[in-house]
Amino acid sequence: MQVGKQQTANVFSFHGGIHPPENKAQSLQLPLGRPSLPNELILPLGQHIGQSSRPLVKVGDKVLKGETIAINNGFLSSFLHAPTSGTIAAIEERLIAHPSGLSDLCIILSPDGNETWTTLEPLNNWQDISKTDVLAYLSEMGIIGMGGAGFPTQVKLQGAHKNPLTHFIINAAECEPYITADDMLIREKTLELVLGIEILQHLVEADNIVIGIEDNKPTAIAALKSVLTERNSKIQIAVVPTKYPSGGEKQLIQLLTGKEVPSGQYPADIGVLCQNVGTCVAVHDAVTLGKPLISRFTTLTGDALKNPQNVEVLLGTPVAHLLEYADSEPKKLSRLIMGGPMMGYTLDSAVVPIVKTSNCILAASKKELPPPAPEQACIRCGMCEQACPASLLPQQLLWFSKSQEFEKAEHHNLFDCIECGACSYVCPSSIPLVQYYRHSKSSIREAREANVKSDLAKQRFEARKARQDAEAAEKEAKRLARQKATSDKATDKKKAAPAKPAPTAAAAPVTSDESKKLKVDIAIGKSKLKKLQKQLLEAQENEHVEEINSLQLQVTDQEKTIASLEEQLAQIPSAAPAAPVANTAKASPAPVSDELKKAKVDVALIGVKLKKLQKQLIETPDDQELKDKISAFETDLKAAQDTVSKLSENTQASTSTSTAAAEPKASISDELKKLKIDAAIAKAAVKKVEKALKKAEEINAPEIDAIRQQLKEAQQRADELEKALANPEATAPKAVPAQAKPATNLDADAIKKRKIDLAIAKAGVKKAEKNIQLLKEQGKDEAEINASEWPSKLKEAQDKLAALEKDQAAETSTPSVAKEASAPAATTNIDADAAKKRKIDLAIAKAGIKKAEKNIQLLKDQSKDESEIEASEWPKKLIEAQQKLAALEANESAPAATPTPASSPAEKTANSTADSEAKVEPEMDLATQIKKEKIAVALAKAQINKLNKRLENSPEDANSIRQEIGAAEKRLQSAETLLEKLIHSQTNMQENR
């Protein structure tokens, strides 16, 4: 038959193209070389287009030749295999062959020299199994396009099925000067190539299979022809004239099919698939031999090499190793290029490895590749347009690229440029046109990516805003609903109010007093409710979750209280006898805790009134009326207090009797809180009266006795309250065992809390120790150390730690004990939130200290002298922060002491808590002020020092400096007096206590 005719195909032509010197003969003189194993193989994880592979091995792993060492990471990714047997030496960043000269993650393999293959599993039944399986197999063998871009082959083959394939083109054109790797590959592996093409044809089933090869490779053409004839193959050979860049995918397609790939489309869209010869051979090796892609043919050429040749080289071999193999002459070497002279890029370093797409190493001498001539202005000669194989208008593109008008460049099909370099080659003005296009392309790509990201950010931002708006609207709706509810209630009350006076006309004035009081209570409760609601709203707005919960609880509580008060108010008119509040409470055993609350509110109210009167009394000591009133109030107060204690007893009773004690218990803790507050208030009252007494003594007033009496009473009241406070607490342990189940929940919290406490206590101990150590190092003697606060702090911290640890141990050893232990924990539950908050404050304060210390250190490092450092704000900040920390820690120890019932009885603990709460605050305030003043004094002193120094240095401005000094001294003085005052008042306060 007409075999010859069958094997040659029609050849068309494409626009433009150039004929640079071929320089292909040099590397074809010697036969294919096989360099020795290098000391290490560097295998970049990103040898292909798409996501970098994921390493499968660890450092130190032993691998065999052909073993998978990295797997694909997504659709557009590939596998990687060990090119030889050896050990994984490292997985690290190494320089890679990339125009940027940057490094990337690489697997470093040190060969053991044995070249032991792993078990090879060829896919002998590729004709029988499904094509998808074969494609998956190719992917697992790490096969990617070996022509240039490194597109994963299986992805390209899958894409080929979009349209019916008319042409399957094998790219053997190899048009770029110097490169002969494909030529050599065809000569050496002709049969493998043909078999590989047959496998691929089986996968894609194209109508025509054409090998496109340039006419400057006669030996390769002959070898191919003989094999094809032998096998009586359908595969055609198309010998194309030598013209750069006929090896470009789109150009070769145009040459062989006469069809142009439309702008922005892929060959598959017009029914064409293109594969490189190297890829075909790799497919053959993988399918019939089971060998993954671990080596490739590469051309070593250039004037700087004594023995230019083609080599079959293991992936990962450093370029330096190959240069050595080809006897490079370092003196002659002026530019090392990866790829060809037209499309390759300069390598800065020879330590980069060969990857799957490296087809040539060009070690050029200066004569061979002179440095590019300086760029001149474009003369609009149009030669670039003549040369452009993509039929673009390079000079227009240059114009837009230079002026950064990327949109216009895109309109002129910038992205159809194949970066062949033909335009730069012909340009008489030696304009590096391709570089401009590359820059523009990457800028546009960057902008696109940024756009995608900004769109995403916008979406997220808008979604967030929508969410926030919705939340705000919801809150607003809730708020309105609540407002309506309250105003409804208010109108209810108004309605109820006028109804009341009529029937009580005959009733004793006490009843109207009662109702008045109730009304006042309601008003107070409502204002409290409003406040709480406001807080709640704020919390909701700021999304403080825990606060919201607790506030919500309080709000409902408050609402309940108001409701019950209103109920009472409504009942009063019908209640005939002028019964005191206590009786009402007893008569109608409504929720006991509510009664209790009310009673206590009364106590507080009376207390307030009493206080007011007392004040008046001090001002007008002779007013008999006032005195009477005071005594009346005092009796009232006592009655109310009695009620409180009775009620709390009642509460105890009810708590201990009720089995489902959850609610009463909660109320107990509430009660407790309130009682504590009351106790604190009472104490404050005592103090005030004491003060009044002093004053009275000073002016020798005749009312001293009366005031003394008051004092006594106030003290009594305080004592009583404290007792009351102790009582419900005492009941708590009784109540808790009864309700074992709800307690467990608390247990978990308590345990957590205790653990945190433990950690904090430990940190405290450590810190104290450190500080003591520091003091010792500074050569302070023992006495001084003892005088400092640290040893006591240490001890405290250690005690706390021990107590906490004991607790912890008890808890873990016996669950029954845990329940017991949780009782005090439960009582301190109210403190839990506060404690948490305090702890965070602590962390913040610590961070502040760290920051300040760092900054001071920095200043010191910059060798600023002390005064300057002092003058800067940091020491001040440091001290402030430390102070805050200390205060916080002090606070911390107070509540932390509560959960240590092992050592202290509940009563004592409660008292001490109340005490410390009452005391710490004013003291802290004062302490802060004192410290601030001290700092001010120090600062002023530092400033004076500095000014004095300046005075010495520059006597010219002596006058102005002296003035400044005077001002500073004045400041110092005032600060010192203030300080003295403060210290004085502090000692006073301490004495008072």
Place this chain on the structure above:
Amino acid sequence: MFTVLLAIGILVLLSLIFGAILGYANVRFHVEGDPIVDQIDALLPQTQCGQCGHPGCRPYAEAIANGEAINHCPPGGQVTIQALADLLDVEAVPLDGDHGTENAKRVAVIREDECIGCTKCIQACPVDAILGAAKQMHTVIADECTGCDLCVEPCPVDCIDMVEVGVTAKTWSWDKPQGIAATSLNIIATDRQAEVTH
């Protein structure tokens, strides 16, 4: 006379017809929202950092549409200014330094072992790029972070760092060539002389 009246009549008729068509088109092809604001917003970087003095990019877009200067957005830098200048057909001006300087792209990174789980940064982040819950360790989703800096300030323990996003081989882009070098201007010997004598 008749022709004059006829001409006027025809013109009146024509104007009525076209008026009707335009009126219909105005209703039929009515564009919702303010298209110019959308266009401006599309050019802004959407970092939502507020450096422009507005609570987000869109408010600034609205402000620009109302005549505010186009050079107040540091994250967008000169590129955005250029794009805005092109869109609005005004002159491109240099970035206003009062609002900050153009910085390399950064992302926030939380030093996780120092995080106390206060959720303050979550509330600050305009694009919900921070993940965490109360009392839990928080972290930044680097891909979603716009590098706006807003989370750094609220952190009470100062555990958020802004880290520059380095260039990798995958994100690297080609430099712009030098352009016509000064040396190339006097490539001809006589040029050089001329330059010297001048």
